Amino acid sequence: MTPSETTPRLTAEKRVLYKVIGGGIRCFTVASRLAYRVTPPWAGKLGSVDHVTIPCRDLRVAEEFYVGLLGARVALRLDAARLERIGWSPEDIEANHAAHLQLTFAGGPHLDVFEYPEGIPAATAPMHPHIALKVGPRQILPWKQRLVDHGVVVAGPTRPGPPGQASFYFNDPFGNHLELVTVGFTDQELPIGVPDRSQLNYEWAPAGLHLDRSA
């Protein structure tokens, strides 16, 4: 059973409390980043995370999933021709499997997806590392439904963090681990902790995803 079938709706008092906690978490995130910038040591600090890389077996499938389903945008399509234009040799491109998609979401680092023969998690791999994407508190259940409607196996949502946090977990078509997370979620009381995430792989067979590959 899903949490929506097993957990009660929140009382009005809890809905207010969870929204307040969610606002506090957002403020804390902004404040902690600001504090990092304006407090000592003044030198030697790094900037934000620039990009994260993940392997895949097929860049076209990756684009279907991340752009067509998850709504990412292709920031740069670094195919062999473009890599050669910036100075890569064909031999190095092939040896390093360097062609990739640079994807962008609303914030955070780029997600660079490489067609790479190693590093794809085994079906039994633990849930770390995983990549978590933010979503609004009223959107997390519709997003779950969208993924399920396209054949993605989803675990959750549950509440692994403070009251009002909600997360669900899923894999991309290759087995890379992902999470959608929100705060200020008040639709229902969720089980505390994380769901069983051991059976998330599936056969990718999407329908109705239309992509513009001209970017």
Ligand SMILES: [Fe+2]
């Ligand atoms: Fe997480």
